[in-house]
Amino acid sequence: MNQNNKLSIEDVYKSYGNKLVLDNIDLKVAAGELCTLVGPSGCGKSTLLRLLLGQEFADAGSIIIDGAPARHPDPHRGIVYQKYSLFPHMTVFDNVMAGSRLSKQAWYLPWKRDKDDEAFAISMLERLRLVDAMRKFPHELSGGMQQRVAIAQALMSKPPLLLMDEPFGALDPDTREQMQIYLMDSPFSSLPTIWTKRVTSARGYWCYHNIIRMTVVKSLQWPGAQKLSAITVWHEKHCQPRKNLARISKPSLNR
Amino acid sequence: MTANYKPVQPARLFGVHATPRNWHKLVLGLLPFILIIALYAYASHARKLDNPDDKLLPGFSQMVEAMQPLVMQPSPRNGQYVFWADTLSSLTRLALGCSLAFVAALWLGLNMGAFRGLEASASPFITFISMIPPLALLPMLFITLGVDEVGKVALIFIGTFPLMTRDVFIATKAIPREQLVKTLTLGGTQLAYLYRIALPQIMPRALDTFRLSLGAAWLFLIAAEAIASTDGLGYRIFLVRRYLAMDIIIPYVAWITLIGFLLDWALRVLARRLYPWYAGVNSK
Numbered sequence: 001m002n003q004n005n006k007l008s009i010e011d012v013y014k015s016y017g018n019k020l021v022l023d024n025i026d027l028k029v030a031a032g033e034l035c036t037l038v039g040p041s042g043c044g045k046s047t048l049l050r051l052l053l054g055q056e057f058a059d060a061g062s063i064i065i066d067g068a069p070a071r072h073p074d075p076h077r078g079i080v081y082q083k084y085s086l087f088p089h090m091t092v093f094d095n096v097m098a099g100s101r102l103s104k105q106a107w108y109l110p111w112k113r114d115k116d117d118e119a120f121a122i123s124m125l126e127r128l129r130l131v132d133a134m135r136k137f138p139h140e141l142s143g144g145m146q147q148r149v150a151i152a153q154a155l156m157s158k159p160p161l162l163l164m165d166e167p168f169g170a171l172d173p174d175t176r177e178q179m180q181i182y183l184m185d186s187p188f189s190s191l192p193t194i195w196t197k198r199v200t201s202a203r204g205y206w207c208y209h210n211i212i213r214m215t216v217v218k219s220l221q222w223p224g225a226q227k228l229s230a231i232t233v234w235h236e237k238h239c240q241p242r243k244n245l246a247r248i249s250k251p252s253l254n255r
Numbered sequence: 256m257t258a259n260y261k262p263v264q265p266a267r268l269f270g271v272h273a274t275p276r277n278w279h280k281l282v283l284g285l286l287p288f289i290l291i292i293a294l295y296a297y298a299s300h301a302r303k304l305d306n307p308d309d310k311l312l313p314g315f316s317q318m319v320e321a322m323q324p325l326v327m328q329p330s331p332r333n334g335q336y337v338f339w340a341d342t343l344s345s346l347t348r349l350a351l352g353c354s355l356a357f358v359a360a361l362w363l364g365l366n367m368g369a370f371r372g373l374e375a376s377a378s379p380f381i382t383f384i385s386m387i388p389p390l391a392l393l394p395m396l397f398i399t400l401g402v403d404e405v406g407k408v409a410l411i412f413i414g415t416f417p418l419m420t421r422d423v424f425i426a427t428k429a430i431p432r433e434q435l436v437k438t439l440t441l442g443g444t445q446l447a448y449l450y451r452i453a454l455p456q457i458m459p460r461a462l463d464t465f466r467l468s469l470g471a472a473w474l475f476l477i478a479a480e481a482i483a484s485t486d487g488l489g490y491r492i493f494l495v496r497r498y499l500a501m502d503i504i505i506p507y508v509a510w511i512t513l514i515g516f517l518l519d520w521a522l523r524v525l526a527r528r529l530y531p532w533y534a535g536v537n538s539k
């Protein structure tokens with residue numbers, strides 16, 4: 001096994017009842033690599049993500065994260081959901097600090113202040129232009145702001161692998177672009193990242209190293225439906241930004 | 256030339272578009288109270304004209320007269336102010352029974368909602384015992400626990416505990432699974448999820464349930480006091496019933512209602528203060 005791989009998925013199968021959702025999936029993600037799963041709904045993107053999270057387990061095959069098999073959810077991976085990522089009873093600042101507090105402090109004591117982590121959280125909120133909203137509760141923020149907070153919250157604990165399930169699905173195109181620029185630009189761009197999108201083309205999502213195109217496996221039952229290859233890795237050179245995105249300066253991907 | 260239209264005036268009182276002003280709301284809110292008091296005063300007066308010794312609808316001055324010794328003068332028998340002693344002992348029983356039930360329900364419901372194993376074992380049982388009519392247990396409680404405080408507190412506990420447990424359990428289960436995964440990936444333990452993430456999220460809902468359970472708790476309190484007691488608001492009402500003392504019963508009932516109303520209001524204010532995010536989350 002290549003030690004450089006933060007994540008390696010080998011021969012993974014998963015089925016629900018008679019329906020085979022993941023058919024022999026292989027995927028390697030190296031440190032610093034950004035990987036996008038793209039496919040129509042029902043093709044198993046979210047299932048794969050749940051397997052990576054340890055919410056469910058594969059029928060066969062192995063999922064190795066950072067050298068250890070994926071078990072129940074733990075700090076080896078961070079997750080950003082489309083919804084419900086934030087704790088509704090905490091302010092923005094407390095949400096971002098949650099990782100530091102939950103992992104370093106005992107649950108039965110009042111949270112103590114941690115100067116370093118608080119400074120780091122505030123610097124991150126500054127970059128995301130959220131400092132003014134620091135004392136607000138999530139429900140007082142717009143969808144885009146909530147998603148920014150959720151990303152800051154996940155980045156705070158510096159997970160070896162950051163998973164994002166349609167993180168920008170609910171955002172308008174401008175905000176979506178800004179978020180992607182931020183992610184590429186963030187001090188954490190060395191993190192391997194996987195995110196899933198519910199689109200079939202790569203249009204509009206230009207900050208990736210790999211796009212993994214997933215297709216529906218065996219759920220198309222009409223006669224003559226072809227069994228397509230389950231997973232394809234599209235390298236970046238195959239997915240040049242489209243014309244209508246040329247106005248965005250493309251950040252360097254090779255640092 | 257454009258026509259000179261008048262600005263649109265919103266409807267104030269009638270129809271589905273009405274937006275009453277604040278003083279409208281105040282007057283309209285007080286109206287039923289004033290009406291019922293006026294109606295009572297009129298009926299009482301009418302009966303008095305017919306029969307000066309009427310006991311059924313005593314006038315307000317009669318009630319004040321009858322309540323005076325209970326509120327203001329120590330009882331010659333034991334030196335206590337009867338009205339205040341009744342209030343204190345009733346409220347003590349209510350507070351003890353309700354808060355014990357609340358704490359127990361909160362803990363059990365939370366654990367049932369978070370741990371599937373415990374849910375499998377406890378949920379059918381709680382659902383089953385919540386069907387027992389608590390008043391049917393009253394004789395058993397008095398036989399086994401005695402007719403002192405313990406029996407009454409136990410009745411209030413048994414009467415309110417299953418329902419609160421089920422509600423807390425449902426609220427805990429309704430927390431999105433994402434929140435648990437989030438907690439664990441951020442480095443929290445299972446107990447951290449339970450007490451730092453799940454508990455604060457269900458607390459406002461649990462306080463609502465507690466508020467609604469107070470109504471049932473009053474019922475059990477009055478019932479227990481009516482059957483076997485030596486003091487308490489319910490005891491007094493049932494005691495003076497023998498003398499048709501409506502001039503004491505009516506003020507007592509009004510007092511119980513007022514306490515219930517104030518408790519309800521205080522709990523609502525407390526929940527709003529402690530959990531300012533709750534109203535916003537719910538309105539979405």
